[in-house]
Amino acid sequence: MPTPDRTSLEAIVSAGRDILEASGPGGLTMNAVAERVGVKAPSLYKRVRDKDALFRLVADATISDLTTSLHGPTLRDLAVAMRSFAQTRPQGFRAIFTTGASPEAIAAASEPVLRACRNLVGEERALDAARTVTSWAYGFITMEMSGAFQLGGDIDSAFEAGIDLLTQALSEPQARA
Amino acid sequence: MPTPDRTSLEAIVSAGRDILEASGPGGLTMNAVAERVGVKAPSLYKRVRDKDALFRLVADATISDLTTSLHGPTLRDLAVAMRSFAQTRPQGFRAIFTTGASPEAIAAASEPVLRACRNLVGEERALDAARTVTSWAYGFITMEMSGAFQLGGDIDSAFEAGIDLLTQALSEPQARA
DNA sequence: ACCTGAACACCGTTCAAGT
DNA sequence: ACCTGAACACCGTTCAAGT
Numbered sequence: 001m002p003t004p005d006r007t008s009l010e011a012i013v014s015a016g017r018d019i020l021e022a023s024g025p026g027g028l029t030m031n032a033v034a035e036r037v038g039v040k041a042p043s044l045y046k047r048v049r050d051k052d053a054l055f056r057l058v059a060d061a062t063i064s065d066l067t068t069s070l071h072g073p074t075l076r077d078l079a080v081a082m083r084s085f086a087q088t089r090p091q092g093f094r095a096i097f098t099t100g101a102s103p104e105a106i107a108a109a110s111e112p113v114l115r116a117c118r119n120l121v122g123e124e125r126a127l128d129a130a131r132t133v134t135s136w137a138y139g140f141i142t143m144e145m146s147g148a149f150q151l152g153g154d155i156d157s158a159f160e161a162g163i164d165l166l167t168q169a170l171s172e173p174q175a176r177a
Numbered sequence: 178m179p180t181p182d183r184t185s186l187e188a189i190v191s192a193g194r195d196i197l198e199a200s201g202p203g204g205l206t207m208n209a210v211a212e213r214v215g216v217k218a219p220s221l222y223k224r225v226r227d228k229d230a231l232f233r234l235v236a237d238a239t240i241s242d243l244t245t246s247l248h249g250p251t252l253r254d255l256a257v258a259m260r261s262f263a264q265t266r267p268q269g270f271r272a273i274f275t276t277g278a279s280p281e282a283i284a285a286a287s288e289p290v291l292r293a294c295r296n297l298v299g300e301e302r303a304l305d306a307a308r309t310v311t312s313w314a315y316g317f318i319t320m321e322m323s324g325a326f327q328l329g330g331d332i333d334s335a336f337e338a339g340i341d342l343l344t345q346a347l348s349e350p351q352a353r354a
Numbered sequence: 355a356c357c358t359g360a361a362c363a364c365c366g367t368t369c370a371a372g373t
Numbered sequence: 374a375c376c377t378g379a380a381c382a383c384c385g386t387t388c389a390a391g392t
Binding site: 139142143149 | 274275277280283287304305306311312314315316319323325326327328329330334335339343345
């Protein structure tokens with residue numbers, strides 16, 4: 001005898017995101033998700049293969065939000081947007097590269113950066129440039145969040161110095177083959 | 178009646194590093210460490226506050242090895258050394274910023290980068306420059322390891338393009354206040 | 355003074371039994 | 374067709390009891 005569903009994949013992923021942000025990766029347990037969703041833990045396995053798959057769904061939903069918040073034509077706009085996203089959702093941001101989001105989701109997030117780079121350096125050098133800028137922004141934000149910048153100096157202005165250096169270097173006519 | 182020690186903090190940390198590299202963070206359990214060290218799990222608590230503290234000791238030992246392997250005067254030398262360290266000890270490299278190594282250990286690792294930057298841009302801009310270069314290198318290596326570069330193109334040459342761009346930009350007379 | 359067995363609370367996951 | 378209680382193997386951690 002069929003029973004009306006008491007939850008949904010969407011609700012499960014959404015609960016997972018809230019719990020991750022509130023309690024960190026250690027707090028994201030099957031039990032915690034089940035409880036928030038109004039069900040017992042074993043029921044989650046009807047909708048999700050295992051905890052790892054749930055974690056990946058959370059990472060995917062997060063990178064998709066990141067992509068949405070990435071607007072503005074310049075590299076500075078994009079870098080600033082990425083940093084403020086990370087500040088409001090630090091755990092989710094971390095999960096993106098910790099767990100590994102799906103290739104499609106990563107490709108979508110790359111689009112705005114690639115476009116900005118194409119404008120600066122042209123089609124041929126755009127991919128390398130995008131990788132350099134994304135690596136820098138991701139590295140800076142991650143190091144900042146983990147408290148790795150401890151040698152003094154202003155961190156906001158270090159971020160500005162980085163984006164200035166990169167933008168300026170990519171705006172130049174071109175140096176070497 | 179005192180008993181001769183059956184293990185040591187050093188042996189515990191060393192076992193932790195081996196296990197982390199061999200089995201990943203999920204495999205680094207108190208039980209696994211105890212067994213490799215020839216003792217039962219509860220005994221570890223005589224030498225280590227808890228699992229988290231053990232994890233931090235492992236991260237510290239790893240960043241200290243990283244520091245040792247960071248030689249060469251140019252930023253390219255340092256970036257290449259960092260990448261090859263990460264390739265031989267991926268799990269340990271990840272743990273450095275995941276768990277957060279100690280401020281002193283991070284400061285020691287920063288020294289060679291700071292020195293190379295001082296040569297290029299002078300004392301005043303050295304810290305910002307070091308942060309930009311380190312962020313880029315760390316971000317690139319982390320993204321590469323997590324399989325985030327999926328849009329084609331050669332990854333080695335993207336790494337070269339990054340280090341070229343940064344070195345070149347930092348070598349220039351100076352652009353703006 | 356270190357080591358251990360036993361115990362506790364908590365994981366993730368499976369599965370037969372309920373509706 | 375979904376949901377659950379019970380069960381399993383495995384965590385991290387504490388502590389009284391051994392030597």
